[in-house]
Amino acid sequence: MSLPAYPVPEHVAGAAGPAGPDYDADVIILALDRAEETVAAIASARAQAGLAKHVWIADQGSRPENLARLAAAVEGAADATLVRLDRNWGVAGGRNRATALGTGRVVFALDNDAEFGTEDTLARAVRALEAEPDLAAIACRILVFDTGADDLSSWGYPPSLLPRAAESFDTITFVGAGHAIRRADFAAAGGYDDALFFCWEEYDFALRAINRGRRIRYRGDIAVRHKVSGERRFAWSGTRWFHFVRNRLYIAMKYGDSAAALLPRFLAYQVKGARNGVLAQGLRAGPAALSLARAFRPRPEEAALYRLTPAARDYIARNDAGHRGGLPNRVRAEILAALPGTAAR
Template sequence: MKTPAPDVTVVIVNYETRDDTVACVGSVLEHLGGVDAQVVVVDNGSRDGSAEALRAAHPGIDVIEAGENLGFARAVNRGVELARGEFVLLLNPDAVMLEHSLPKLIAFARENPQYRIVGGRTLRGDLTLEPSSCWGAPTLWSLTMYATMLSTVFRRSRVFDPESLGAWQRDTVREVPIITGCLLLIRRADFAELGGMDEDFFLYGEDAEFSMRAAAQGMARAVYPPAAIIHTVGGSSAGSSKGSMVLAGKVTYLAKTWPPRRAAVGVLLLKAGVAVRAGLEAVTRRSHRPWTTVWRRRADWGSGYPHAEAALFGRPVPEPAAA
């Protein structure tokens, strides 16, 4: 007799976050609420004993040892290859699933098939809103606001900081342009139809491109507030060249989704925003100058991925992803 498919396959990408990932998987398994879930963890060549700890703590899950740091997009695609669920849920390793969130998320997606990608609320440890579960799509206006620092001065403004989606607390069901990969639910068939994550990306920006590719296919994306996680932002990239990686992702997103001339203007606006911030660090004589470092490395991230992957990490330039 054929075994029924699970309701959902939860895909988690782990890199040097052993304890966080063990806790993340534990929170998923503790709060299934009747949902039949397959859990797949892709370990990106961690040296902290992650794979062994995960198998010991949660022997029923699938652990894929990639043997190297594949980045996010390639690791997600590897995990989904093993998926058997009706749905795929992308979940960050530094997340904790809250009670009832997973069954409510699955139920909402089934009851509202017009939404092909669904996200939820991300919260800080004190349960206040951490708004990174969704974003507005970049525009020339939003990048101009970034270049002039008006998006920083008027943070959460619908006019001057439009990518933040304003003061909305993610407390109502709403269609949004971009669902981030920290909590993203999609039917496995739709993931396959979209061709998976774009493997030209290494880290940051791939979920934005994925959402906008879904938009081009007419797939609506929405946030469902009762599905919530506690999320420690940047758990697997803290202390690294995060600023340069984020900028590399943004440049790659523009190259992938905008016409060439418009994308070139967008990249200039990104560089202008970094230059302004670096200049302010110099004027104020700050001891810690992250924007100055990002500005100095603009040649490394300014062409986007895959060049940035080689420049920032000293890795060979990967082969171009298949169409």
């Protein structure tokens, strides 16, 4: 597989591009207002030492005054570029387009409300990928910026593994706030699915990478610090629950599950949504997931990526399902993973 040829976005400020095509890593940061936090994320990325890098900031519709603040942060910089995308493509589509701008061997995605834990975090992530050639991605430990405690709202792994947060283990996904992907694997697996917009896009990509015989490794010694409070991370208003439910069902159908087989999961989501006053979001998510699944048409050369091999199923069983128990427990863990502070409970 390969990534699409995206239109060249508008250059706003900073360098026209990297000094050359051969360098270690690109850091990509998506921006949409929240200028103060984004400027701090840019500074943290530019301060990363011990490797050749380029920082890309892809703005997806910030107000003019906020875009001006971002432009000032990279004005005259040789190692950073601010571009403006034609619209808000969400997390999945925005990361695809930001990744396509560079040619670094590794792509590190940093949330615009996060900062690197140390000045050598990026270099250590690159070395971790280079040390294990079968790794497609490194999942970073996500810490609360102010306290250094684990950000429980960003724990995307079985709750039973939380006591091992400082350790390393193979997993089947990674958390978007901070992660590193080998560029060659990103392209080979087809990047993110734009249709997801946001929520579960990392899991969807990871399944394709695993199906290609690659591994995802959580590294508790490679961390980013996240400024979003765990108690404020999940908003029941808006459309977050809609995307959570829609995307999880859509992904399951992409990989061969029937709508009938997903009915128990769908009903469990509705119970949780009803308890939190967003039943309408969950109910809308079902038909929306079916619509996405019916429209999904992989190219013939891509179809095999969506049929999990026995080796991929074994990898998932060992590194995820085995830590969660039976299906009811796995569905419950998925729902709890969407909520603030529940991982510890």
